[in-house]
Amino acid sequence: MAAITLKKDTLQTVLNGHLESVSYIAGATPSQQDTEVFAALTSAPDAAAFPHLARWYKHIAAQGDAIKSYAAPAAPTAAAEEDDDIDLFGSDDEDDDEEKLKLQAQRLAEYKARKAAKPAVIHKSMVIFDVKPWDDETDLKLMEESVRSIEMPGLLWSEKSELVPVGFGIKKLRISAVIEDDKVSTADLEEKITEFEDYVQSVDIQAFNKL
Template identity: 65%
Template sequence: MSGLQCLATENIWFDKQRYDEAERRFYEGVNGPSSPQQQVKTALQQAKGRQQKRQHRNSSSHGGGDQELVSRMKSLELENQTLHKVVQEMRAALQKLESRVVMLEKSPAAAAVPCAKAAPVKQVKVENGDDDDDDDIDLFGSDDDDEEATRLKQERLDAYAAKKAKKPALIAKSSIILDVKPWDDETDMAQLEQCVRSVQMDGLLWGASKLVPVGYGIKKLQINCVVEDDKVGTDILEEEITKFEDFVQSVDVAAFNKI
């Protein structure tokens, strides 16, 4: 509480000095001028009254400061209690965590994990002549041993060939877009496309086609095909298509992509 608020709640006679002065003049007028001793006494009384006022103000201000200090101390105590509570909760959580870690370390499942990770690699020592296929054949042995070794070798080769035959062979394919250009704008493009599609061979599959304007009313045939790389090449396609000399002027590869 500030000094002004304290003064606002107190009943103080601010004009007491004026009334004292008026009272003194009144008595001087009735009884005549006062003696110097009376004037000194009056001045002392006035000074004493002023000192009492100052003491009252100081006490009120000190009282407000003490109250503020008390409120601050109470807030600090509450904050300190809250911090103590948080620290206790953290300690309890830490103890629980430590107990769980100890239990996991003592459990057999946790103990088996590092053992599995740190398991040494077994090294198989190959003794001379035990697992070597070449040592199975005795060059200085009898004919029966030679026949047995040959039979075993043939069985292994047959088993390997059968295993390899079961695996599907990976066929490399490519997608090719060809630009087939006619001689002029009077060329029958439908007939030209039929001639191109009449080229048939193993590993060739024709796809979609369209006519693309070139200029001066001339259109080229752009046709897509899928080929097997081991069976069909672009050179063979160009050679077979350019055989239709009445319709085809040239063949160009517009795009070539592996599938």
């Protein structure tokens, strides 16, 4: 990734706009680019001025040392590269004529037909959350019911969960879910879980695996 030389306010404005519709800097999962941008920011952005960037920053910060081991962004597939290399309108400098226009129309029709014939690929991931209560008096049953009440397109909670001892009689809820990467942002899901502030003190991603 090229070195970031934009002024801080400009950089944050650009990143905030980019993160409005995506969960990470590149791809559907955390990558080295998230690590590099996180390091470049040096401090948490203003949530009021840059809400999308602040959400992303909070999510990456919560991963701790795990961000050091993020892999490089996934390379585009051969099919995607093939599509990107298609020259729909030719590259010669000849004047437009009837044959050239026919060739352009044929290329465009072939390209659209090939795109339409491709089956839609649904990318899914298994995410395991550790949901921590405030203390040993927190009603963990109600906390789990609250978490499971979250419904989003592309989100499926697992039937099983477990309570894991933390210390001093406190237990945390470990619960997993299968998500469709294009529909569910783990950052948004974490934010929804922490909104149950009567029960939830914090939430961490214990594991994230592509299916």
